[in-house]
Amino acid sequence: MPHGKLLLACLMGLSTTTTMAAPVGQTTCFNFTEKNWSFLNNNFAKGWPKVLAPGELELLPDNMFGAGVAAVLRNSIRPPYEVSFEFSTYDDDGGKNLVWNSADGIAFFFLKSGESYGEPPAGNQMGFSRNGGGYAITMPTYGQRRATFRTSDGLDHKVVPFRQAYTHGEWVPVRIQVMPNRVIAWGGKWGLIDATFNFDMTYNDLGFSAATGRADGLHKIRNFCIRTLDSLSVRQERAPVEEKPESRTEPPAPIIPPQLQTEETEGGDLNDEESLLVPIPSDSSNLSQTLESENTEGDQ
Numbered sequence: 691m692p693h694g695k696l697l698l699a700c701l702m703g704l705s706t707t708t709t710m711a712a713p714v715g716q717t718t719c720f721n722f723t724e725k726n727w728s729f730l731n732n733n734f735a736k737g738w739p740k741v742l743a744p745g746e747l748e749l750l751p752d753n754m755f756g757a758g759v760a761a762v763l764r765n766s767i768r769p770p771y772e773v774s775f776e777f778s779t780y781d782d783d784g785g786k787n788l789v790w791n792s793a794d795g796i797a798f799f800f801l802k803s804g805e806s807y808g809e810p811p812a813g814n815q816m817g818f819s820r821n822g823g824g825y826a827i828t829m830p831t832y833g834q835r836r837a838t839f840r841t842s843d844g845l846d847h848k849v850v851p852f853r854q855a856y857t858h859g860e861w862v863p864v865r866i867q868v869m870p871n872r873v874i875a876w877g878g879k880w881g882l883i884d885a886t887f888n889f890d891m892t893y894n895d896l897g898f899s900a901a902t903g904r905a906d907g908l909h910k911i912r913n914f915c916i917r918t919l920d921s922l923s924v925r926q927e928r929a930p931v932e933e934k935p936e937s938r939t940e941p942p943a944p945i946i947p948p949q950l951q952t953e954e955t956e957g958g959d960l961n962d963e964e965s966l967l968v969p970i971p972s973d974s975s976n977l978s979q980t981l982e983s984e985n986t987e988g989d990q
C-alpha cells in the first residue's frame with residue numbers, strides 16, 4: 691500500500707474538518723494523534739493506550755494485569771464503511787498451544803457513544819464498555835482463540851474459531867465492513883463474521899479496546915484506515931472459513947486480503963475465480979453455542 695502519500699492526504703483532509711462527510715470510496719487513515727481520539731483506561735492501565743509511532747498504537751503492554759483500555763474515535767461517519775487495520779498480540783509466556791496464559795484480546799467497536807463510554811472493563815469484556823450502546827467484533831485470545839460479533843450487553847451472537855487472535859508478535863490484517871444492519875469481518879485470509887442485526891444507529895463513534903485479567907499480553911494495532919462505501923456497490927465477498935482448530939496443527943500464514951471488487955454487481959459471476967472459495971456460513975449457531983459456553987469461563 692502506498693501508505694505515506696495516502697496518510698498525508700488523509701491527514702490534510704482531517705485538519706480542515708472534525709467530521710467525515712467524505713465522498714464514497716474515499717479512504718482516511720489515522721496516526722492516532724488526531725484530535726478526534728479519546729484514550730480511556732482503568733486504574734490498572736494508567737498511561738495507556740500509547741502511540742508508539744505514527745499510526746501504531748499500543749493498547750496494552752505485556753505483563754500488565756487487570757487492565758482495560760479503549761481508543762475512541764469521536765466522529766460522525768455513518769455506515770456503510772469499511773475499516774482496515776493490522777493487529778499484533780504477544781505474551782512472554784504465550785504460544786499457539788498455551789491458550790490459558792494470554793488474555794484477553796482486542797475488540798473493534800462501532801455505532802457507539804464515546805461520550806458515555808465510562809471505564810473500559812477488564813477481563814473477557816476486552817475493554818468493550820456496556821455503556822453507550824454499540825457493537826463489536828472481538829478477537830479473544832484466552833482459551834479457544836476466536837472471533838465474535840458482540841453487542842454491548844456482552845452477548846456474543848456469532849462465534850467462530852480464529853487461531854490468529856493470538857499472533858505471538860506477528861501482524862495480522864483485518865477488514866471489517868459496517869453496513870446498515872450487517873457487519874462482515876475478515877482476519878488474515880479467513881472470513882470470520884457475517885452477521886445481520888437490527889442496529890441502533892443513534893451513535894457513530896468507533897474504535898478499539900483491549901483488556902487483561904489474571905492472564906496478560908501485549909496488544910497493538912497499526913495502519914488503521916476507514917473507507918466510505920456505497921451501499922449499492924457492497925458486494926458479498928466470499929472468503930474461506932477457518933477449519934475447526936483441532937484439525938490443523940499450524941496457524942495459517944497471514945496474507946493481505948484481496949481488495950473489494952466494486953465493479954461487478956452484487957452476486958457477481960459464479961464462474962469467476964472467487965467461486966473457488968467457500969462462502970461464509972450464514973448460520974453458525976451450533977458452533978456459537980459450544981463456544982459461548984466456554985466463553986463464560988473467560989478470564990476475569
Ligand SMILES: [Ca+2]
Nearest residue numbers: 753781782906
Ligand atoms: Ca506476559
Ligand SMILES: [Ca+2]
Nearest residue numbers: 781791792906
Ligand atoms: Ca501471560
